[in-house]
Amino acid sequence: MGKTALVNSWLGRMRADNFRGAERVFGWSFYSQGASEGKQASADLFIASALRWFGDPDPTKGSPWDKGVRLAEFIRKQHTLLILDGLEPLQNPPGEGQGQIKDPALKTLLRELANHNPGLCVITTRMEVDDIKEFIRTSVQNIPLEHLSDEAGAELLLHLGAKGKEDELKQAVCEYEGHALALMLLGSYLKVVYDGDISQRDKISKLMNEPRQGKHAxxxxxxxxxxxxxxxxxxxxxxxxxxxxxxxxxxIGALRAELPINGLTSKLEGLSKDNWRFALNNLREVKLIAKEDQHRLDALDCHPLIREYFGERLKTSNPAAWKEAHSRLYEYYKSHAKEYPDTIEEMTPLYLTVAHGCQADRQQEAAQIFYGRIRRKAEGFSWRKLGTFAADLAALSNFLDSSGNMAASVLTDEYKAFILNAAGFCLRSLGRLGEAVQPMKAGLKVTIALNQWSNAARITGNISEIYLAMGDIRQAQNYAKRSVKLADKSGDAFQRISKRTTLANILHQAGSISEAEALFRKAEDMQKKFQPKFFYLHALAGFMYCDLLLRMDRYLYVIS
Structure with missing residues (x-):
């Protein structure tokens, strides 16, 4: 029995006891985004759905941090039982920042609840949640779920139909390191194939040098x-x-509707409904797929490790079938999505369209869908209106490799620049500054090659601000100076002014006060010519200039 099964069993007992005083119960599984750590995953749909369920009139309002605080306030209004299953796709993998939650809305929510919560929040994950470690032994309790003991594992194997002496059953548990899913599959397999004989387990070949999580399964x-x-x-x-x-x-119907895909749907061609149900029952009998969902009778699900195993096997052994299948799914979701969705729930089919399009090697079409229907071109609808930075990033990651560079070479240069810069923008907006730099630098390189000097100046300025926020003054100055040169080359008056104020602010932070003041004055003189009705620098530029003047004790000038 794994974490999810354990929580579901506990919930069943809680339900029978009327949830022991909980006034509201809300559960969410993040395993729908896979089980592997380190992938780009999003909590946007969870946050929006939860806010709407708890009564928020506008789930799109505010920054991710604002949404996290607001959701915590809703949850705290009543004794609420909140279940968050499979958090690891949203956590940093082993290494630097291990266990930290990557999504700011979810991170804020959990810290708020750890600080005060009259109800109960239950989280399942393979890693400790680093962001709430400081609350352990006060409002947070960690319950490590070790692998099954030899005795418990032996009982599980017997329950599943395995047969053999107690010592041999325990030895099998030891060989599989007590991994719950692996023992579930082992017991079911032995029952079906070898009449439960535990001694036949050696017929199952070992995977040599396989360090991955779930290797025994x-x-x-x-x-x-x-x-x-x-x-x-x-x-x-x-x-x-x-x-x-x-x-x-x-x-699933879309995959089966057309000509069979060799090695994927060929054995399903002409399969009767009775035989289809028979095959599903066989898979459920051996625990490879989940029980029928009474709310979605035609949906099929399984443990994420099972899903990932058979997906990877298909991709490596039959790439043609993999691409054709994803191409059909691309067409299916594209045709079933609203042309211009207004909510994140309506947007989900388009995000799936992008993901399947990239797997089908239709990256150019997928990029056009993202730009035209998700972002709505320059309108930036998804992030401006819905605030779906994380969901956008998860979609964009389909075009990128693990280092933040383009994985797809089939895109036009214009779309390469757009994808890279959009990914960097999303990472920056989510507070993941260190990760934002690489795609923005890669996007800058493509943008310069396209002679798009105004955009190049803007991107370079953004990179300089990221370095400033990270405390790297030297790199911040280097990129800010470069942004001024690019802005001058573009002839764009706004960029020429704004990039000078960016550099001036960095010089101020570096302690170069006189240089900073001179550059702010230069920018203000340019401002008067560009927009005569604005005599002074305004908005962010004006704020930064005033910050410098206050440091110089020029209070009267600021007031005037």
Whole structure:
């Protein structure tokens, strides 16, 4: 029994006891975005859905931090039971910042609840949540779930139909390191294939030098893959592996509707409804797919490790089928999405369109969908109106490699620049400054190659501000000076003024007061010529200039 199963079992007992006084109960699983750490995942849909469910009249209002605070306030109004299952896709992987939550709205929510919460928030994750460690032993309790003991694992194997002496059952548990999912699959596999004989487990080949999480479960999955070879069950598992969330019935139907895809849907061609149900029952019997969801009877789901295993196997062993399937899913979600969605829920099919389009090697079309229908071109609808920085970033990550560079070479240079700069912008907006620099630098390089000097000046200025916020004054000055040169080359009056004020502010922070004042004065003189009705620098530029003047004790000038 794994974390999710344990929580579901506990919830079942709580439900039978009328939730023990909880006035509201809200649960959410982040495993719909996969199980691997380090991927770009988003809490935007959770935050918006939760705010709406708790009664917020405008879930789009405010920054991610504002939304987190507001949701905590709603939750605290009543004794609320909040269940957050599978948080690890939203946490930093092992290494620097391990366990920290990447999404600012979710991070703010959890810190707010850790500070004060009359209800209960239950989180499942493989890693400690670093952001609330300071509250441990006061309002936060960590309950480590170790792998199953030899005794508990042996009982589980017996329950699943395994047969053998107690010592041999315990030895099997030890060999599989007590991994709950692996033992579930092992017990079911032995029952079906070897009448439960535990001594036959050595027929399951080992995966050599496999350090990944869930390696023992993958051993059993590899055996199931051989067992179901040439049968509809394997095609179904491979179909589920195309998704990063429960596979909805309509999407599955789209994959089966056209000519069969060799190695993916060929065994499903002409399959009757009865035989389809028979194959599903076989998979449920051996714990490879989840029980039928009474709210979505045609949807298919499984443990994320199972989903990822069969998806990766299809991608590596049959790339043609992988691309064709994702191409059909791209067309399905594109045609079922609202042309211009108004909420994040309505936007989800378009995010899926982008993801499947990239997997189908249709990156150019996917980029056009993102720019035209998600961002609505220069309007920037998704982030300006909905504030979906994290969801946008998750979609954009489909075009990028792990280092923040372009993974897709088939895009036009204009779209490469857009994708890279949009990713950097989202990372910056989410407070992930160190990660934002690389895609912005890569985007700057493409933008300069396109001779788009005004955009290049803007991007360079943004990079300089990131370095300033990170405390790297030297790099901040270097990029700010470069932004001034690019702005002058562009001839764009606004950029020429704004980039001088950016550099002046950095010089101020570096202690170069006289240089900073001279540059602010120069920018203000340019401002008078560019917009005569504005005699002084205004907005952010005016604020930065006033900040310098106050430091120089020029109070009367600031007041005037």
């Amino acid at each position: 993958m051993r059993v999955m590899a055996s199931y893959e051989k067992w179901f070879e040439g049968k509809p069950e394997l095609d179904i598992l491979r179909i589920i592996g195309l998704f990063d969330r429960p596979a909805e019935g309509g999407a």
